[in-house]
Amino acid sequence: MFTLLRDLRRLRRQLDLPHRTGSLAIRHCDAGSCNGCEHELTLASGPHYDLSRFGLGMVASPRHADVLLVTGAVTSRMSAALRRAYEAMPEPRRVAALGDCALGRGLLGSPDDILGPVALVLPVDLEIPGCPPTPDAIATALFGLLASRPTGPGVTVGRPLGSADEQPSGARPD
């Protein structure tokens, strides 16, 4: 086990990782992906990118989350669960759409089974394109969200789910 830990320490030293402050708790939700975004997201938390080292942690419940990270086009069978996960999140909350399917680009499937992009169901704050986005692209995009995280008061608690074009509440530096 010491060998493994030594290898990992060496790997970390070799990587040129940026210095960041702050944190975001991220809840992942697969709304109908091909599993590619999940595999890349998993590696974004792996030793090469190590999101948790920069305060970006995956949490087990939407109730603990600042960000809902959604992968895949929203299927008819996942839309209700996706909405419930969003409704369970405390304010301020953000939604990030991960991957081309989540952004509605090049969708494939039957219209009966696929509703469409995440923005049809939830207000999307961050778009991370790619099929799938690399762990590097995922990390870079989430670092951007970290830099622009909502601060201060002006937050309504328990805001009901709005229409797709409605922006989430909470002050956002533009």
Place this chain on the structure above:
Amino acid sequence: MSEYRADVADGLSGPATFGALYATGPVVRTVLIGPDGSPGLISAPVVEGSVPSIVDLAPAAGWDEREAADLYGVGFTGHSPMRPLVAHGAALEDWTVRVSGHDAYQVAVGPIHAGVIESGHFRFHVVGDRILHLDAQLFYKHRGLQAAAEGHRLREAMVFVARACAACAVTNAIAYAHACEQVLALEPPSELRRVRTILVELERVWNHLNDVSAICAGVGVAAGNAAFAALTERARRLNDALTGHRFLRGAVQVGASDLDWDASVVRRAAHQLDSVRTDAARAWRELAFNASFQDRLAGVGVIDAGRARALGVVGPAARAAGLDRDERCNSARLSYDGFAPAVPERPDGDVRARYEQRALELWQSFDLLGRLLDRPVTASRAEPGPAVRVPGAEPGDETGIGMVEGPRGRTVCILEARDGQVKRLHLRTASFANWPAVAAAAAGSLLPDFPLINKSFELCYACVDR
């Protein structure tokens, strides 16, 4: 007994095994696969909305019949109760097995899971920590890809197959390409066979590395998890360097390959694979001497040879139970001359056996890749060959059946074509074949062991839901 059931029973009483079952609307077809990997079709016309069920003859057909019932509205006489599989929204008692008794209760998990995991719902029937039964409700990610492919030209429909699953992108794509090439009377020359074999072995390497990482995560061994995650990253970077895509997507086409790797590219790839292999072997040894980790694997989630055979388990999970079936032995359209399946030392069918099987197959894949990457790869095209007629296919039907041993086992792709277009596409992936075994392995185990059991199979949801 109907003619259809008699034919299926006759086939299964010999050396043939169940391969797949699918509906087209007016007809239900069963694919049986001979010991040499040759498929045959047995068809039953749908009469007054029903066909006889074969689930008593081939328990592995259970999910196939449930899927056909939901998607095509076919009734299966004798399959009772017919629980919905793809169709959601049924009352709980209609899709779960009734479990009652003193202290028995249910634990509902998902469709959204606690980690970075695909969506699916599990309903555990437990007493205390002991799982009595597991009902899995998948198909949350059903995108209707097979139906959407219908009517497209054969070459264009590849995108639907490739999109089914990223983790099995090459396996599914090659199975589809083989089916198309049978219909188009094309034969892959040796160079095309070689490049496709390289691709599917690269897919196996990154998947097996990922699986070992996942098993470590399943018991909370962070160092092992991180070490193999780092190796997975290196394998995916190599995929990207070779094909421009980290999941090798788009590298497989119907009837051709555009990949062109000169001597330096091939040499560099072989060198990188060597270095990944060395580090993987070192990390593997570290885990072998971690007693508290190893103690968690033995005797957990057992699927023995008898149950594996009955449930139609494929791939490393089947071989870990002592079944030496590996479709690579029968892959005339790929470069596996002289291949023999890796046989485990302890074919106990438990988590440890499945974990150790991954390593055996990893070393085997590195060996294969070392041999296959001994010279540059050039672009190649399939050549006209003899038309392949699938036994049992109706005259005039253009039917092709492709089979590939992917990282999780045998994937079967059935294509029915007409006028160069997809009439019906059915992708029965290894994950589809093995999901019922995950539920079976969970029964009798402890609830906290389920993540470990699940990871020891490491099946895709996307491949099943499609």
